[in-house]
Amino acid sequence: MALYRRVSGSVALITLQNPPVNALSAAVRQGIVDTVQRALSDPEVKSVVVCGQNGKFCGGADIKEFGGPMSGPPLVPMIHTLESGHKPVVAAIEGIAFGGGLELALGCHYRIAHSKARLGLPEVTLGLLPAAGGTQRLPRLIGVPAALDLITTGRHVTATEALKLGIVDQVTDHNTVEVAVKFAQSVAGQSVEAHRLSTRPCPSPPDLDALFEGAMQKVRQSARGAIAPVACVQAVRAAATLPYPQGMERERELMATLFSSGQARALQYCFFAQRAVGKWSLPSGARWDMSEARPVRKAAVIGLGTMGRGITVALAQTGVSVVAVETQERQLAEAKQAVSGMLERGAQRRGAAPPPGLVHYSSNLQAAAEADLVIEAVFEDMALKENVFQQLSAVCKPGTLLCTNTSGLDVDRLASHTRNPQLVVGMHFFAPAHVMKLLEVVCGPRSSPEAVATAMHLGKKMGKVSVAVGNCPGFVGNRMLKPYLEQASFLLEEGATPELVDQALEEFGMAMGLFRMSDLSGLDVGWRVRKEAGQTGPNVPPGQPERMRQGRRYSPLADFICERGRFGQKTGRGWYQYDKPGARVARSDPWLHSFLEEYRAQRGLVARRIDHQEVLERCFYALINEGFRILDEGVAAGPEDIDAIYVFGYGWPRHRGGPMFYAGMVGLAVVLERLEHYHQAHPDVPYLEPCSLLRKLVAAGSPPIQKWREVIKRLRSQL
The missing domain is CATH 1.10.1040.10 (N-(1-d-carboxylethyl)-l-norvaline Dehydrogenase; domain 2)
Incomplete structure (x- = not known):
């Protein structure tokens, strides 16, 4: 609904009311239609201010309405009525103006934003496009290149950037509604013709065709098969090349295609899935959010390799004080430099100063004694981790939560080496830990609800999608990855090449082909795990063929590659070749193709065509x-x-x-x-x-x- 009242004598204040984000539900849209009509027909009202309750302007369409038939007034004519009225309308933007909320603001004649507000058109992330005139009005307001960037990526901008781009007319640190009301009074009686975006010509650069060709190439490369970004480019092109009414019709046609697509259903499912896992339901059916998470003011990270450094940065960026422990002096010195650089670069991206004095370093495990929570991130070796947990249990205060960053080892076995196994959980981060969104929180059979809740809450605080999983080899992600990797190796034995497999996976939309990913991660990591598990080389049981392990098919291909010192990008050779160690560009390797032919010939395997x-x-x-x-x-x-x-x-x-x-x-x-x-x-x-x-x-x-x-x-x- 929308609340209507007159303020300062001649200003109609329309307040959107639909907590938590004032989404444009049928009731809110009806409320806007009714109150706008009332304001336009009231002779005492000279100007209008639209705002949202509780410090939030509008979060956009109500996504819960997507599943069924739409009821209530449509958004497009509602915004058009607002824009075409003869009285000035000012949007007072606090908190957020996303999607339909920003489109509503674009239908107003003026926009004033609080300095902490964020604005954006994120529809593309749901497989859609801004279909309430967003693709037509925004290019007319800020130009085609800037509009393309915002609409095809769905990224949010701060009020400061919005002012620079020209999306808003003014930014304030004061009460936004009060500032907007004063502004509305100052423009009362003035013509709004020049402020109706739908009647403005779209500023068109001279190289328009080249601009759109480049934009289309860019989105096709980054979209990995997603159709919504491509449709967004087509809609903005309509704004630049067609009169407004025809552009709106093109926007509507493109939206109709997207709305009924399987991709839109998939993206909207992802949106709700992310919320569902945030409810912290566990495999057992228990709800850990019923337990109160402990406050974590001071954390310790043990081991400052790649993962430990990333975890340290993620914690510090959250505002948690961190003791970073590394017993190897050389590695400690390198880690100090690396962490400092990562924090500085992160601060630059956010336009803020790096967190001061939150990270302290030590080469002694005793430094973790006062931590509320410890994350062990040492090398993936069970004996080493068991030793670390024994020491931590002796050093740390009695209530300290002990977490392991293992990617697949038995969390309960580690817990058995501590005085309080109920305070042990897994926190499986993904590299780079300060960037990747996922956190698997592994619940051992003895992990307490409070310990799990604390790990989940800390993950959420770090901006992670925290998912609670059970304790088994590989947990969920890596356990499922094993058969996926094995099948790819079997396909090589049967006639495929790494290039063929990776091309198929990347055309499907995977961020990276499986063999390119293996080269990036380092082939030696999995090789070490297989050796420790007795799954390589001389451990083949007597009488079993080389390609069998424990009565099932096994491919030793990756082992043979590693035995030749080919560990991937780090050595300049793996499944592909690279110009030098550490280089990123994967090139087809004639040696590997010859090796695969010899491998098959020696084992009597006949290559066949694989599609x-x-x-x-x-x-x-x-x-x-x-x-x-x-x-x-x-x-x-x-x-x-x-x-x-x-x-x-x-x-x-x-x-x-x-x-x-x-x-x-x-x-x-x-x-x-x-x-x-x-x-x-x-x-x-x-x-x-x-x-x-x-x-x-x-x-x-x-x-x-x-x-x-x-x-x-x-x-x-x-x-």
Whole structure:
């Protein structure tokens, strides 16, 4: 709804009321229509101010209305009525003006923003475009290049940047509504014709075709197959080349196509999935947000390699005091320099000063004694971590939470080396830890609700998407990654090349092909883990062929590559070759192709033609099948948790929703049939056998993903 009252005698103040962000629900839109009509027809009213209650202007459309038929007044004619009126209308922007909220402000004749307000058109992140005139009015206001940047990326701008761009007329540190009312009084009676954006010509640079060609090339490269950014460019082009009415019609047509697309459904699912995992529901069904998180004023990070440095920066940027401990003096000196540089660069990006004096360094574990929470980030070696946890348990005060940044080791085993195993949880960050959004919070069987709640809350404070997962080898993300990686190696044995596999995955929309990703991460990391697990070289059981381990197919390809000192980018050679160690550009390597031919010939393997479809099915369906096993075992609370992990931690394209959502889009029956086909063709790969939960979901009629939790719960209760 919208509240109407007259202030200062001649100013109509219209206040949007729909907590928490005053979204433009049907009731709010109806309220705006009614109050604007009242203001325009009241002879005592000379000007109008539109604001939002509780310090927030408007968060845009009500996304909950997207699922069904729209009711209430449409947004486009509502904004047009506001703009076409003869009385000046001023938007008083506090807090946020996003999406439809900014479009509403663009329909006003003047815009005044508080200095702490943020503005943006984020529709593209939901697979849509700003379809209430945003793609037509914004270019007319700030020019085509700036409008393209904001609309195709969905990024938010500060009030200061908005003023510089020309989106707002004034920025204030004072009460925005009061400033806007005074401004409205000062322009009362003046013509608003020049301030109607729909009647302005769109400023067109002389090289318009080249500009749009470059913009289209840029979004196609960064969008990884997403169609919304491309539609945004087309809509802005309409603003630059067509009269306003035809431009609006083009905007409407493009929006209609996007609105009904599978990509929009996937992106909106991602939006709600991120909220769902934030509710901290655990695989067991327990709700840890019912427990109060402890305050973390002082933290310690043990081990200052790549991960430890990133975690230190992430904590300091949150305002937490950090003791960074590294026992190797040389590594400690390098870490000091690296952390300082990362904090400075981060501060420059945010336009703020780096946090002063929050990071303290030590080479002695005793420095962690007074920390409220400790994050161990030493090398991924169980014996080393056990030793660190024993020492921490002796050094730290009794109530200190002890967290491990392991990517797959047994959290409960580490907890058993402490005095208070209930205070031990996993905090699995993703590199680079100060940048990547994902945090897997691993709950051991003895982890207390309070410990989990504290880790989850700290992750949220650091700006992470925190997902609670159960304790098993690899947890959720890395456990699912294992069959995905293995299938890619098997495809090389059968005739594929790293280039073919990576091209198929990248065309699908993955941020990086699997072999390019392996080269970036370092092949030696996985090799070390396999050696420790007795899965390489001389540990092959007597009488078993080299390509079998524990009765199942195994590819030693990655081991052989590592044995030749090819660890990826760090050595300048891996699955690809690089101009020099540390270089980023992957080039096809003739040596590797010859090596693959020799490898197959020595083992009697006949190369065959493998197409992109087989690459996608073998890699993704194996990964998805493991996801169903994880759900079946209760290691993840629901499919949204798995999808959030893959979107925010593993480069899965948002416009495809996540692996479990993708399975639903393809059709669970299709996934089941293809898995049965591949398991029949490769009976020595047991994880290709379809999971019983997948079979049960198909038997239950393949319900939509939002219903899977109910089905899983019902199946468990039947057991």
